[in-house]
Amino acid sequence: LGEAEVFDALGPGGFGPLVAAFYRRVRADDLLGPMYPPGEWAQAEWRLRAFLDQRFGGPMAYSERRGHPRLRMRHAPFAIGEPERDRWLALMAAAMEEVAVSDAVTEVVAPFFLMVAEGMRNR
Numbered sequence: 453l454g455e456a457e458v459f460d461a462l463g464p465g466g467f468g469p470l471v472a473a474f475y476r477r478v479r480a481d482d483l484l485g486p487m488y489p490p491g492e493w494a495q496a497e498w499r500l501r502a503f504l505d506q507r508f509g510g511p512m513a514y515s516e517r518r519g520h521p522r523l524r525m526r527h528a529p530f531a532i533g534e535p536e537r538d539r540w541l542a543l544m545a546a547a548m549e550e551v552a553v554s555d556a557v558t559e560v561v562a563p564f565f566l567m568v569a570e571g572m573r574n575r
């Protein structure tokens with residue numbers, strides 16, 4: 453599966469259901485939950501979902517609203533070390549299992565999540 457085909461392969465809603473399952477876990481997580489700005493869960497969920505939709509062949513709504521992603525800069529205010537990186541990846545893996553992401557899609561997005569999560573590490 454090509455990167456630009458992932459959005460369609462996910463079916464209706466693209467990354468919406470996956471990101472919803474992911475954030476349900478993040479909100480309840482003892483390590484990651486407190487890192488997020490309180491009262492902005494809906495916005496945070498929209499940002500990750502729109503970013504992933506756009507990155508993998510869906511609509512360009514993220515850039516229209518947020519400009520260049522500059523993910524490393526935007527994660528700089530948060531202390532991200534190995535524990536935070538590994539928790540993010542574990543919660544995403546659980547969310548992928550919950551919404552039953554296909555093997556074909558997993559093959560494309562899992563290495564991307566690994567690479568970006570390592571890139572966000574600033575501790």
Ligand code: HEM
Binds near residue numbers: 487503530568572
């Ligand atoms: C934003 C934490 C990894 C994509 C954020 C925010 C936090 C955070 C606290 C701010 C919430 C908001 O206002 O949107 C973390 C931690 C990570 C991690 C602890 C562990 C390594 C990742 C990865 C991706 C990602 C792997 C992409 C695959 C994003 C995006 C935003 C964001 C797109 C919104 C950027 C914006 O437009 O402001 N993250 N993140 N993050 N994160 Fe992460």
